[in-house]
Amino acid sequence: MKTYPEKKEGQRRTYAYIGQPLPKVDAYAKVTGRAVYADDIMLPRMLYGRLLRSPHPHARILSIDTQRALELPGVLAVLCGEDLPRAYGILPSSQDEHALAIDKVRYVGDPVAAVAALDPDILDEAIKLIAVEYEVLPALMTIDEALAHPEIKINDEARTGNIHKAVSYEFGDMEAGFAQAEYVREDWFYYEGNNHAPMEEHACVASWEPMPTDAYGGKLTLWSSTQTPHYVHREVSKVLDLPPSHVRVIAPHVGGGFGGKSDPFSHEICACELSRRTGRPVKITCTREEVFLNHRGRHPVKMWIKTGVRRDGTLTAMHFRSFLDGGAYGSYGIASTYYTGALQTVTYTLPCYKFEGMRLFTNKPPCGPKRGHGTTQPRYAVEAHLDKVAYDLGIDPVEFRRRNLIEPYTRTVNGLRITSCALDECLDKVVERSGWNEFRSQRALALSEQDGMIASNGHASQAQDAENSGNDALELRTNGTRMAHNADSMVKRGMGIAASSYICGAGKPIYWNDMPHSAVQIRLDRGGGVTVYCGATDIGQGSTSVLAYIVAEVLGVQPGHIHLETADTTLTPVDLGSYSSRVTFMAGNAAIAAASKLKDQLFEAASLHLKVPVERLEAADGVIYDEHDAGISLPFMQAVQLAEERFGALVASGSYTPLEGMHGDYKGSGVGPSPAYSYSTCVAQVAVDVETGEVVVEKLWLAHDIGQSINPLLAAGQVEGGAYMGYGEAVMEQQIFRKGRHKIPSLLDYKLPTTLDTPEIEMVLVEVPDLEGPFGGKEAGQGPLNPVIPAIANAVFDAVGIRIDETPITPDKVLKALRAESGQSRAARPQVTPSVGPSPWPTRLIKWQPEAQDLAQTKGKS
C-alpha cells in the first residue's frame, strides 16, 4: 500500500506563463553585450589589484619583504598575512583560511601578498619585487600519501594526521542484510578531480566610501562574480571587522559558476582591504590559471563498495566507503564528505546501509562543491558497481534497476523523506528514445549467429567474488562472450544506462538557524509596475527569470512588466545562494507567498469595486475579472490604485523555510535532507576503437523528473548543460598535478569538450508535479549531470567488455586494459589501488534505526 498524500486541486492546471518557453528576462542584455559582469565594472579612480601566490606546495614563510614593491611608483598598497589576521571559511566548522598566508603556504597558488596599483603593468612589476623567503616542507599530493604520512601535518584543522573529517554511520541491520544476500560483490573505484571552468574568471570590484564621522570610518561595496553574496557578505564583514550594515555585496551578471564561485575568496577580501586602505575602488580579476588555483572543484574520491543482492537482483545491503582528496583547506569539504554517502539510499531502496567517509588534506588547491556536489563520484561508482552486479546475475541492467527503484512518498533507511519521484517513467523514456531494447536484441542476434565461432577469452573480471560466501551456488556470467559481437570491426559499439537523484535545495542552511532560506519582497507601483526584490543570484541558470514568471503567473501580469532587483545584500532580502539546486524551489515558493499576499489585497479591492465575490475573481493578462463573466473586469493598474487607497503602500514579503521532519534525528542528519528530490536517467551510446582506445560518445539520452518545468526552454538548457559537463568529466576533464604543481592550468591543456567533441544530447522532461514545489517544480541544474558519467562507463563495458573503474576514461587506460585482457601485454590490467584507512575507522560509529512507522511505510510497497 502506498501512502500518497491526497493530490491538491488544480496541480495540473494550465498556466499563462508557467511551462512556457519564454526568453529569459535578461536574454537581450546578454545577446547585445550590454549585460555587465564584475570585470566590466570600471569606476572613477579605480585601482587594479593582484595576488602574489606561493610557488611551493608546502612551505613555511620565513620572511616577506614588500619594501621594494611599495617604493615602486604607481603602487598604492601592499598587504601581507598579518594585515588580515582573521580566519574565515564558508562552513562554521571549517574556519581555516586566511586571505593571505600567515605562517605557511599549503599549495602552489596559496595567496601570500596583495598589491594595488594604478594599472596592471605596474602590478606585474610590483609582484616581482616582493621577496618571500620560504623553508620548503615535504608535500603530500594524494589520498594515500596523506594517509601514510600523519607526521607531515598540512592543516591544523585535522584532528589526527591529515584526516580533516571522518564519519561513520550504520542504518538498519547490516548483519541481517548481508545474511539475506545470495550474492555479494565488492569493487574499488576512483573518481578524478576536475574544475568547473566557468567561462568568466572570478573577478570583483571593491569600493570603500570613507565617512569621517562614522565609527568604522566608512562603508564598503563589493561587486563580485559570486554565487553566494549572502555568505560573502558575512565573511567580508568578519575579516574586515566591519558590522554587516557597513558592507554591501552585489552579484552583477555572473558568467557561470557550477559551484566554483560559492566560497568567499581571498581576492574578494583583499580587494576590500586594499580599497579601504587606499580610499579608492580596487578591481581584482583572476587569470584563468588562478581560476584553476582557486579551484573548489570536484573532489578526487576513492571509493569501495560492497553490496549484497538476492538472486532476483533485490538489494539487501550496501556498505560504502569514501576517501576524499580535499586539498589544502576545508571549504565545503565536511558537507562534501557527508554527501558522498548520504544520497545512496535515495535512488534505490536499501533495507540497510553502512557509510564510512573520510576527507584528507593534501597540498593541492582546495576542493569544494561542483555541480552534483559530493554525489557525482558515488553515483558513478554505485551505478558502475550495480551494473557489474546485474551483469554477474545475468539480469538486464534496466530490469535490475527497476526492481530496486525507490518508491515515491516513502522514507529511506537513513531517514530521508522522499516525496514525488518519477524515476520509473524516466527509465521508460530513455529506454524508448534510445532504442535500448532493439540495440540489445540486434546484438543478441548477431551473437547467436557468431556463436561457436569465437572462443571465450576467459576469466571473470571479478576476482574477489570467489571469496564471498554464498556466491558459489550462483552461476555467474563471465565477460568472455562480451566481445563476440561485431568481432571483425575495430570499432565496437555499446550502450550503458544509469539512474540518479539529487536534492532540490539543502534542507538545512550552512549556519543552522530557524530563519527562512529564501525571501522575496514585492512592491506594487500605482502606475501598475511590479518590482521584485530577492537575494537569489542568477549565474546563468535563469533564477531571475524564474522569479519573474512566477510573480507574473500569480498576479496575472506580463513578465515584461516586472522589474527585478536581485543578489544585493543591501537591497534584497536574504536568499542563501545559488548552490544545492535550491533557488527555483525555495525562492520560487517565497515568490508565490509574497505575490499571493498582494493578490489577496488586489482581489479584495477589486471585489468591492466589481461587486463580485473574491472567490470568483481571476487575474490574467493585466486584468482582474469575474470568472463567470469575463466582461466584468478592471485593469490591474486600477486594482492597484484601489488597493492602495484601502491598504496604503502595497508591499508584501514572502519567505520559504523547509518543513520539519525531513530527516532522521541523529548527528550528521543535516546533510542529505531536501524538500524534494529530482530524478534522472541517462543512456549513453559509445563507439570504442580497440586499436586506439578512443571512446567516442555518439549520443546521450537524458530523462529528467523536474516535477513541473517553470520554463521548459531553460530547464532543457540545464539538462543539456549538465549532460555536457558530465560527458567532459567522464572522458577528458582532470585536475592533475606534477611535482606539486597543477599540470595543466589553462584552457588549452585542460581538456574540456568543444563543439567537435560534444555528443548529440536528446532530453525529455518528465513532469509529475511535486506537491510542495512551486507550481509543482523541482530542480534541473545539477541532477542531470550525475547519471551521465556511469552511463558512459557502463556503455564502454558493453562495447568492449572491459571495466575502467576510474575517471576520466581516456584512450590510454582503455588500451592498457584491452591489451592486458587479450594477453597482448603482460602488464596487469589497470586497477584502482585500494586505500587503507586506519582501523577502526577514526570516528564514533553512529547506529540509527528508522522509526517504526517510517519502516512500515517503506516496507508497505513490497
Added chain:
Amino acid sequence: MRTLIVLHVNGERRELAVLPHHTLLEVLREDLGLIGTKHGCELGECGACTVLIDGAPMLSCLTLPIEVQDCEITTIEGLEQGGKLHPLQQTFAELGAAQCGYCTPGFLMAGAALLSKYPDPTREQIKETLAGNLCRCTGYTKIYEAVDAAAERMRAGGGKS
C-alpha cells in the same frame, strides 16, 4: 610610451593613444569601453573575445591594435544595425542559447561570420566554425538550434537581417 593610432570600430573612427603591447581586447574594453567583448583566458583558447576584423572572426586577445588600423573592426556592440538586432541575436535570445551569456558575444560574432559566408550551413559546418568558442553552460545544443533558426530567417528575408 603610448603610440597614437586610429581604429575603425563599429563604423566609428577612433583616435587613441595606446601602449603598443596592449592587445585589441584590452584596448576595446579598457580604452573604448566596449565591454561586450569578453575574456576567458587571454591566451587564445576560449573564443570569448572574438571580434570581426574585415568580416572575419579573430581573437582580440591575440591581436595588436597597431596591426589592424586599416581594418574595419566589429564588436558585439556593432552587430545590431540601426537598432535592429541581427537574426542570430534574436534567435540566441528566443531559443535559450545564452545561459550565463559570457561566451555569447564571441559565439555571435563567429556565428555571424559563418552565416555571411554560408547562408545554409550544415551542422558539421556550424560545429567546425564554432569549435574555437567554448561554452560551459549549454552543451552547445541550443546554440546550434539558434544558428539554424537564424539562417532560416535570413534566407526567408532574402539574406537581409
